[in-house]
Amino acid sequence: MSASVAELAREVQLLVRRLRGWAGSSWEVPAGGGVSRAERTARLIDELAVLGERAGVASPPGLRPPRLAPHALADQVAVLAEELLARLAEADPASFAAGEVLRDAQAAVTTTRADLDGAGFGFRMR
Numbered sequence: 723m724s725a726s727v728a729e730l731a732r733e734v735q736l737l738v739r740r741l742r743g744w745a746g747s748s749w750e751v752p753a754g755g756g757v758s759r760a761e762r763t764a765r766l767i768d769e770l771a772v773l774g775e776r777a778g779v780a781s782p783p784g785l786r787p788p789r790l791a792p793h794a795l796a797d798q799v800a801v802l803a804e805e806l807l808a809r810l811a812e813a814d815p816a817s818f819a820a821g822e823v824l825r826d827a828q829a830a831v832t833t834t835r836a837d838l839d840g841a842g843f844g845f846r847m848r
Contacts, residue, residue, distance in 0.1 A: 754837030
């Protein structure tokens with residue numbers, strides 16, 4: 723596994739660990755872009771599905787994951803990221819397409835983490 727894929731795996735792990743720590747109204751806290759944490763996480767799920775398609779993950783083209791309840795979003799992120807990471811680890815590191823997908827995946831995950839971190843400690847404002 724290349725260092726870049728390993729770094730992406732670490733970023734995903736940190737994000738999933740954070741997502742698994744939220745329950746109930748924590749998902750309703752506004753995140754970056756004025757959407758809730760649940761909505762922001764769902765956006766990442768769609769991004770991971772598109773990135774997986776670009777990387778050649780064996781999903782039907784154009785298929786997007788179903789919208790799940792907030793308590794299941796962390797697992798959905800974990801599964802999609804695991805599939806993408808496995809595909810990227812198998813890819814030729816010199817491949818332009820694989821390198822581009824890896825960069826886009828790193829940007830998607832780190833931007834999502836930053837958006838969710840900006841929401842503070844998880845208390846919903848009244």
